[in-house]
Amino acid sequence: xxxxxxxxxxxxxxxxxxxxxxxxxxxxxxxxxxxxxxxxxxxxxxxxxxxxxxxxxxxxxxxxxxxxxxxxxxxxxxxxxxxxxxxxxxxxxxxxxxxxxxxxxxxxxxxxxxxxxxxxxxxxxxxxxxxxxxxxxxxxxxxxxxxxxxxxxxxxxxxxxxxxxxxxxxxxxxxxxxxxxxxxxxxxxxxxxxxxxxxxxxxxxxxxxxxxxxxxxxxxxxxxxxxxxxxxxxxx
Amino acid sequence: xxxxxxxxxxxxxxxxxxxxxxxxxxxxxxxxxxxxxxxxxxxxxxxxxxxxxxxxxxxxxxxxxxxxxxxxxxxxxxxxxxxxxxxxxxxxxxxxxxxxxxxxxxxxxxxxxxxxxxxxxxxxxxxxxxxxxxxxxxxxxxxxxxxxxxxxxxxxxxxxxxxxxxxxxxxxxxxxxxxxxxxxxxxxxxxxxxxxxxxxxxxxxxxxxxxxxxxxxxxxxxxxxxxxxxxxxxxxxxxxxxxxxxxxxxxxxxxxxxxxxxxxxxxxxxxxxxxxxxxxxxxxxxxxxxx
Amino acid sequence: xxxxxxxxxxxxxxxxxxxxxxxxxxxxxxxxxxxxxxxxxxxxxxxxxxxxxxxxxxxxxxxxxxxxxxxxxxxxxxxxxxxxxxxxxxxxxxxxxxxxxxxxxxxxxxxxxxxxxxxxxxxxxxxxxxxxxxxxxxxxxxxxxxxxxxxxxxxxxxxxxxxxxxxxxxxxxxxxxxxxxxxxxxxxxxxxxxxxxxxxxxxxxxxxxxxxxxxxxxxxxxxxxxxxxxxxxxxxxxxxxxxxxxxxxxxxxxxxxxxxxxxxxxxxxxxxxxxxxxxxxxxxxxxxxxxxxxxxxxxxxxxxxxxxxxxxxxxxxxxxxxxxxx
Numbered sequence: 001x002x003x004x005x006x007x008x009x010x011x012x013x014x015x016x017x018x019x020x021x022x023x024x025x026x027x028x029x030x031x032x033x034x035x036x037x038x039x040x041x042x043x044x045x046x047x048x049x050x051x052x053x054x055x056x057x058x059x060x061x062x063x064x065x066x067x068x069x070x071x072x073x074x075x076x077x078x079x080x081x082x083x084x085x086x087x088x089x090x091x092x093x094x095x096x097x098x099x100x101x102x103x104x105x106x107x108x109x110x111x112x113x114x115x116x117x118x119x120x121x122x123x124x125x126x127x128x129x130x131x132x133x134x135x136x137x138x139x140x141x142x143x144x145x146x147x148x149x150x151x152x153x154x155x156x157x158x159x160x161x162x163x164x165x166x167x168x169x170x171x172x173x174x175x176x177x178x179x180x181x182x183x184x185x186x187x188x189x190x191x192x193x194x195x196x197x198x199x200x201x202x203x204x205x206x207x208x209x210x211x212x213x214x215x216x217x218x219x220x221x222x223x224x225x226x227x228x229x230x231x232x233x234x235x236x
Numbered sequence: 237x238x239x240x241x242x243x244x245x246x247x248x249x250x251x252x253x254x255x256x257x258x259x260x261x262x263x264x265x266x267x268x269x270x271x272x273x274x275x276x277x278x279x280x281x282x283x284x285x286x287x288x289x290x291x292x293x294x295x296x297x298x299x300x301x302x303x304x305x306x307x308x309x310x311x312x313x314x315x316x317x318x319x320x321x322x323x324x325x326x327x328x329x330x331x332x333x334x335x336x337x338x339x340x341x342x343x344x345x346x347x348x349x350x351x352x353x354x355x356x357x358x359x360x361x362x363x364x365x366x367x368x369x370x371x372x373x374x375x376x377x378x379x380x381x382x383x384x385x386x387x388x389x390x391x392x393x394x395x396x397x398x399x400x401x402x403x404x405x406x407x408x409x410x411x412x413x414x415x416x417x418x419x420x421x422x423x424x425x426x427x428x429x430x431x432x433x434x435x436x437x438x439x440x441x442x443x444x445x446x447x448x449x450x451x452x453x454x455x456x457x458x459x460x461x462x463x464x465x466x467x468x469x470x471x472x473x474x475x476x477x478x479x480x481x482x483x484x485x486x487x488x489x490x491x492x493x494x495x496x497x498x499x500x501x502x503x504x505x506x507x508x509x510x511x512x513x514x515x516x517x518x519x520x521x522x523x524x525x526x527x
Numbered sequence: 528x529x530x531x532x533x534x535x536x537x538x539x540x541x542x543x544x545x546x547x548x549x550x551x552x553x554x555x556x557x558x559x560x561x562x563x564x565x566x567x568x569x570x571x572x573x574x575x576x577x578x579x580x581x582x583x584x585x586x587x588x589x590x591x592x593x594x595x596x597x598x599x600x601x602x603x604x605x606x607x608x609x610x611x612x613x614x615x616x617x618x619x620x621x622x623x624x625x626x627x628x629x630x631x632x633x634x635x636x637x638x639x640x641x642x643x644x645x646x647x648x649x650x651x652x653x654x655x656x657x658x659x660x661x662x663x664x665x666x667x668x669x670x671x672x673x674x675x676x677x678x679x680x681x682x683x684x685x686x687x688x689x690x691x692x693x694x695x696x697x698x699x700x701x702x703x704x705x706x707x708x709x710x711x712x713x714x715x716x717x718x719x720x721x722x723x724x725x726x727x728x729x730x731x732x733x734x735x736x737x738x739x740x741x742x743x744x745x746x747x748x749x750x751x752x753x754x755x756x757x758x759x760x761x762x763x764x765x766x767x768x769x770x771x772x773x774x775x776x777x778x779x780x781x782x783x784x785x786x787x788x789x790x791x792x793x794x795x796x797x798x799x800x801x802x803x804x805x806x807x808x809x810x811x812x813x814x815x816x817x818x819x820x821x822x823x824x825x826x827x828x829x830x831x832x833x834x835x836x837x838x839x840x841x842x843x844x845x846x847x848x849x850x851x852x853x
Contacts, residue, residue: 275638325825331823334819341815342812342816342821344808345816348812349808352809353806356805454804463645503656507653510646513641513642514642514645522635522638
């Protein structure tokens with residue numbers, strides 16, 4: 001494991017009954033890097049995020065975060081250590097206002113250095129106008145932004161973004177790219193699962209392509225797009 | 237050794253036969269649980285209502301409890317259909333918790349209706365064959381326990397036939413495993429729920445008669461049956477008839493063998509099934525069949 | 528001198544007025560009904576904390592009531608005064624909650640509900656045979672009398688119950704405005720998100736579970752000071768679950784004033800239907816079902832929806848402004 005690795009996945013597998021969702025996965029994410037995870041539906045990307053965030057524990061293999069073995073730790077401990085995530089389908093606290101939603105993350109996010117002020121977070125994700133609305137009254141687009149805001153509120157070192165651009169219009173993409181850029185500038189490490197190619201190509205430093213739970217390619221966006229295995233997985 | 241076997245045989249046989257009663261009760265609970273993921277906490281009370289119905293018909297007309305089922309089964313079926321249609325379906329739309337609370341309401345209503353009409357005293361279905369025994373080789377078998385077993389087998393086969401052979405039955409099975417399939421079959425889920433509840437009530441009517449012949453009952457004696465039959469379905473698995481049958485036997489045996497090995501302790505006999513349910517839930521929090 | 532706000536003053540005035548009742552010679556019957564009201568209120572408030580604010584459909588209040596009542600009753604047989612037994616009983620209830628917390632919190636949703644429902648049934652079976660003290664005429668199905676309560680007047684019991692109810696409401700009021708309340712609501716709304724936001728689900732659920740067990744235990748034990756004999760069939764009776772459940776749902780689950788309104792209705796119905804035995808609970812069951820079907824947010828929810836609190840609140844504010852001006 002290299003010195004600068006924030007996250008290190010070492011031969012991780014996950015089975016559900018007889019089904020293998022992730023198989024023998026190994027990779028590292030360096031500090032300040034933006035890594036993209038790509039692959040067809042059901043390839044195991046979200047399962048991998050769930051393992052990193054502590055929703056599942058892996059069937060075998062180890063996960064290290066900033067040099068510490070975090071395999072099998074519960075989700076709240078990982079949040080305290082500095083891992084935050086968003087959900088592909090927004091999972092807000094429906095009865096709480098947007099502001100209270102992110103207050104949960106600041107109140108319970110652990111004893112870390114104070115992160116961004118709430119108002120700044122809301123400005124960044126463009127949710128300032130709706131911050132006092134109950135989450136149950138927010139539209140899906142706003143809920144996606146709330147996911148981001150909540151993830152940022154716990155002031156993480158590593159942030160896992162699960163398809164934050166899915167369902168957005170082309171006009172909204174520059175804004176999402178801008179947010180990722182902004183998070184990157186704060187020095188945070190990002191792991192990004194995304195289907196929207198434009199986001200993948202423009203935002204990430206490196207891509208890992210997964211198919212049927214296995215890593216089939218790795219490299220810069222330009223390299224990966226030319227890889228035969230990747231083309232086969234997507235179009236074959 | 238031979239003495240041991242001779243001593244062990246009666247509780248073994250009694251436990252297995254008694255299991256049949258738990259199978260009938262559990263089948264009703266598991267049909268509703270399968271399609272809605274709702275535990276009808278009034279199910280035990282509905283079984284007791286079935287016992288009282290048979291008891292009342294016996295008192296008025298002097299006919300055999302089994303004969304009373306000719307009226308009891310259709311009556312309970314229709315009652316169940318409407319309870320589901322007008323109460324459970326409406327609350328189920330709000331949330332599972334609301335439906336659970338509605339079931340508690342039904343439990344309160346049924347228990348106190350029984351108490352208001354039939355007093356809180358213990359009753360039993362006093363037929364002349366209730367205490368008959370007969371000998372098979374060196375063993376004595378009590379007829380009422382044998383009836384439980386036959387009843388369990390008959391109801392299980394009837395429900396299985398219904399689920400496999402009829403369109404509605406297949407829709408209920410489909411809904412138990414995977415909701416969208418039932419909807420694709422063009423069946424309104426509310427209708428599926430209503431029929432599932434209606435059949436569960438019909439099972440409760442039969443279970444009521446068997447229960448009333450086996451034990452004495454009062455308006456509040458339903459809750460042990462609820463818990464035991466819940467234990468049967470988490471042990472046996474949803475949608476598996478063989479599993480339910482084995483689960484019923486296991487709970488019957490837990491009681492009779494528990495009593496046998498503790499030297500006839502009533503405490504062990506009554507507490508063993510609860511501990512078994514709690515242990516199963518603690519070890520496999522989602523039930524044995526859960527993911 | 529700082530003038531206290533009316534919203535603080537009004538509950539205090541109501542509390543003082545209620546506390547004066549035994550002194551001004553109101554009918555004993557009323558004190559009896561108010562005693563029951565306070566006990567139901569404490570139970571319902573705690574049930575609301577769990578079901579309404581933490582999302583735990585906990586079905587074992589009768590385990591806490593029975594254990595606390597038995598601890599107090601048995602204590603009086605070995606020389607522990609009932610006042611100490613009251614606290615010891617509540618502590619035993621909380622200890623029991625602690626013991627079962629690990630297995631029951633592994634269960635989710637309906638499994639948690641049934642998992643908790645099993646426990647009081649098992650305890651009932653156990654206490655039906657257990658005779659720790661006394662002769663063959665005590666313990667087991669016959670239960671125990673609570674000794675040494677003769678000197679404790681109805682007024683004393685009334686004040687005790689009033690204090691328990693007031694404390695339970697105050698505790699929930701404080702929790703909901705504190706960090707704990709935010710975390711509990713987060714768990715109720717979405718357990719996964721709460722965990723990934725750093726909420727320690729187990730610890731928070733356990734806190735509200737222990738608080739509820741302690742207060743339900745003390746309320747139950749207080750009931751057995753007034754009705755000084757406890758049997759397995761009364762202490763572990765499912766009505767200790769059904770009463771708070773009914774009161775909370777009829778009043779409005781997840782709403783602070785819900786249990787107050789609900790407990791008042793349940794007590795009033797008990798008073799109205801006192802001569803009708805089982806029909807009384809039968810009618811309450813029907814009301815419960817009608818409320819769940821017709822207005823699932825309960826009476827308090829309905830009142831909030833139609834804005835019934837707006838006028839009194841406006842009057843409050845106006846009065847307050849006037850006081851502060853002068």
